[in-house]
Amino acid sequence: MNHIVFFSGGKASFAVAAWVKEQYGHLRGHNILLYFTDVLWEDQDLYRFIYETSNRLELPMLIHGRGLTPPQLMVKQKFMANSRVGTCSKELKMKVASDYIKKGIKPEIELWHNKEFLKTNDFISNASLYFGIGVNELHREEPIKINWAPYDVVNPLIYHDINIDESLRKYSILPGQLYSKGFHHNNCGGKCIKGGFAHFKNLYMKDEISFLELMEQEIVISDYIRYCKQPAIKSGKLPDYMYKDVWEFVSSGKKSAKIQHIIDTHPYTKNWRFGKNRHGEDIKKPFTFMKTQSLYELKQQPMQYDIFDYGGCGCFIEFENSPAV
Template sequence: MAKHVVMFSSGAGSWAAARRVADQHGTEDLHLVFSDVKGDNPSPHAGEDQDNYRFLRQAAWDIGAPLVWLNEGRDVWKVFEDNRFLGNTRLANCSKFLKQQPARAWLEENCDPADTTVYVGIDWSESHRLPAIERGYAPYKALAPLCDPPYLDKDDILEDLRQRGIKPPRLYEMGFAHANCGGFCVRSGQAQFKRLLEKMPERYAYHEQKEQNLRTFLGKDIAILRNRKGGTTKPLTLREFREQLQADQINVDPYDIGGCGCFVEEENAA
């Protein structure tokens, strides 16, 4: 019997992808694979937003398929420390070790490439990513159901959730483009971090301090963000970014969102 595996991120897109797979193929051999980035960190600011964990369980119940919950044991900052490398927009080692590799290991242990299809939650606006996804998951067949008609945007998906009695993750209501990793992602741009500071200042402060701790641990001038003023590119720490925002010394491009490519970036496909 054919096996269907959805990379279930706790965001709205992966639910919509899984909903299409379930509607087309049923749920008898459908598996929803969630890779948690919280590890054993008890902090409420580590891992996904607390409301995402609520949504994750409710969304899986709606699909009617088993939820495979993977946890490598570390959080993103422990990965950065162990790897002696701070993830960035070009290389997110947190994604590699906490999402890609655990998911790939589960696939190889439980699924035969000859009869298994893997699904990801990108939509039609990101269809250019599909060739890299297909290469990254080989020899498993990889598909993106939301790249096919009927084409939906994020508002359509959120409305579909509400129609089924499911409250979307609260991060969408706060204006975040992506609901993953608690609004914090090393792939994010300045606009995303500005929103994180405005909407969840305690979470921002947590990651700000973690970045400072890693800088001290490594003894290097590193940062997630970049300052590109004056024709040169320099590290811009979360502390410096916050201070510049609070002093009205920086203009943030509202379209500089970035973020969220954990299951679609070829370089990180385990």
């Protein structure tokens, strides 16, 4: 039998991996695989955690990725992923995994760790797929099952008494450091664009450098998308003069004079008319990660936020039936 653990680098998915290992690791012919999809935007300590897990549990780990970060994907798609539409998790995690497991299509990046622990080379056929969702996420179970049919989907944290912290202690593994900084998950270095007010306020308080970098990316990507929505740009009548500078900025952080100007003048230009859209309407509303407020606005009034609004990625809730971008 084959068992594939969707390993996010979080505490819950670790506990699931440990449970699967204890249930089936000693049985002959049972293949167990840790499967991690990398968006290249993670906290560096996450990589320590996933490699340490593979070593301690003596399980093979397969890492897949498209070689794109979420900001790079937004620039390519000319669409800002946000708390309502998580195109980054859809394209960089869900589609990568679905294409590989269901269709055998390998993504741009494939890395193995501890491959020698594989018991057979065929680790996909008739596999059971394991996810780290608990009883507080029951609403996620059915969509995941629908998305991954005909594979058997198993959620051990819902149906078994598994103590996550005890599992970590048992194998002497420290969880990712983002937890100690007050984040609710260990994904995207605390920059998950599906976060809420409390999530981003925590990022501002605990890692101001990352917050400011993300705030500037939100400003630049927003202006770039508005620029590209102009009919003359969309039709190709005028060349895209911004792409090269924007791509370099989200890829390396380098700010050309054009990018620096966008950032410096943002407070004054965010409400200006930005050409016309295909309906002939003024394009002036900036695009933001959160529904009602930009990171710039949150920074200006840091105390005016919902202290319970942490948000979250919700990877693998929807994929096949989610709206096209």
